[in-house]
Amino acid sequence: MASPAPRRFPDGFLWGAATSAYQVEGAVATGGRGESIWDRFAHTEGAVDGGGTGDVACDHYRRWRSDVDLMASLGLNAYRFSIAWPRLFPSGAGPVNPAGLAHYDRLIDALLARGIEPVVTLYHWDLPQALQETGGWRDRDTAARFAGYARECFAAYGDRVRTWVTINEPWIIGVLGHQLGIHAPGERDLGGSVRAMHHLLLAHGLAVQALRAGGGDGRAGVAYSLFPHEPASDSAADLAATEGSDGYVNRWFLDPVLRGEYPADMWRRYESALGHPLDWVRDGDLETIAAGADFIGVNYYTTRVMRAAPDRPPFGWEVVPVPDGTPVTDAGWAIVPSALTGLLLRLHRDYPRVPLLITENGGVFDDAPADPRRVGFLRDHLVAVHEAIAAGAPVAGYFHWSLMDNFEWAMGYAPRFGLVHVDYETQARTVKDSGRYYADLIRTGAVR
């Protein structure tokens, strides 16, 4: 059979891989770093599978030089990483910690020297514990603190960093961190989670305003965990459950930033589930949030198939378990590349003109160094991205999650997402077949 014609990506396309500070850095007590909510949470008995913590992780804080060499050897032209807020502000407030500042300064310079564009996330879940003590994201003041921290980063790195991601996945922070208690800070309170998510959006808006006020040419976006939704059947109840859950997961974040309003259907649902108004939303907040975004970061892993479940709190719907026989990753997440095309086209249709960056996409496959399933995953998702671009979606780049195996939050170290295998005993890095496949693809700028 003849091999398919190459599908070429646009010039200037960002070919990257992503990590986040707590998942890879380790060195949690080095360089004056303060405690984060993830340090506290991971050290709580039973919080993380296998008892893992980010204390050592991939030791990227010390090994960043050789890790940058590794990225260069793969031909990446972009690297998405996050700054650990508690390295810059160990106790949440006070003067900036020069050692923390210097670390990312060197990393950014080293990346640029190798022709790798730094794409910098400001908040990937590691809130300074000191700010949790004063209420964390449930407290409105945390948004103002975030803006102060963001301003410091823009001032220090804005001469070299062009692309900023303010907040990573406000829905996951709200749901897993504040509603279900599975992530830091481990709270279980629906109202607290809606409140926290509002302050996260406010924090985004304040940071965008600060970046623009600085007058540089940087661009700022926000990364969402977007889940394409499908109904389990054509019944009116399942269709309503699907539309409702789309409001809960996707529109609740897209609409305020890109349209200046919360979706009315979901607003009503929250008010009725909570039994009181969402009175932490103040006059003027939506104007701040609607400062908008220079791009939307799309984190795509899998879909949600929904059905009505009238007795199920808080909203009367549930996710249908993945049916036997569906291709899944080793985390059990259904592999549905075509849904990524649909998602990108939907964003392009419903929120026109906003550039899109795939800020995360990947899967757990435990095989290494030969990992044919990740090679297939990568290929099929890039074909899906290409299809969306061909149909007009303004996709500017793709970041695979993850550069290397790392600390996967509450799931600990067992799930491996990397293009590069990490031996946690020796910290040896071994490029997997998928890493080599990605390098070849980047070299040709096309997927077959």
Ligand code: FCB
């Ligand atoms: C996303 C997170 C990222 C990583 C992947 C698997 O929700 O942003 O840190 O854990 O999932």
